[in-house]
Amino acid sequence: QLRFVESGGGLVQPGGSLRLSCKASPGMLRYYAVAWFRQAPGKEREAVLCIAVSGNTTAYADSSEGRFTISRDNAKNEVYLQMNSLKPEDTAVYYCAADGSMNSRCYRHLNHYNYWGQGTQVTVSS
Numbered sequence: 015q016l017r018f019v020e021s022g023g024g025l026v027q028p029g030g031s032l033r034l035s036c037k038a039s040p041g042m043l044r045y046y047a048v049a050w051f052r053q054a055p056g057k058e059r060e061a062v063l064c065i066a067v068s069g070n071t072t073a074y075a076d077s078s079e080g081r082f083t084i085s086r087d088n089a090k091n092e093v094y095l096q097m098n099s100l101k102p103e104d105t106a107v108y109y110c111a112a113d114g115s116m117n118s119r120c121y122r123h124l125n126h127y128n129y130w131g132q133g134t135q136v137t138v139s140s
Contacts, residue, residue, distance in 0.1 A: 054106040082096065
């Protein structure tokens with residue numbers, strides 16, 4: 015059973031940056047594709063970025079393209095979401111999730127992910 019703990023959220027001014035961390039336990043994160051999702055108030059949860067086992071990345075949210083990057087450190091069992099040039103519309107709870115199947119892959123839809131963190135709040139406001 016994989017468990018995630020997200021951290022790094024908070025209040026930031028427009029144009030600022032945050033780096034979210036998703037720590038997995040127990041280890042072996044290297045075998046899983048991991049995605050970041052976000053859910054704004056009153057909206058559906060949407061995929062933002064995913065990083066495959068190979069390290070290849072896929073962007074799903076057009077609004078974040080060019081501003082957000084995903085990376086992983088398998089030795090630390092962590093996946094990161096670097097968010098730059100933040101906008102008020104980026105305000106949401108951000109979740110990391112993994113596809114726990116044998117051939118773990120990146121997917122857009124949340125139904126493919128069976129391991130989730132508890133989420134971390136990101137608020138972009140002046």
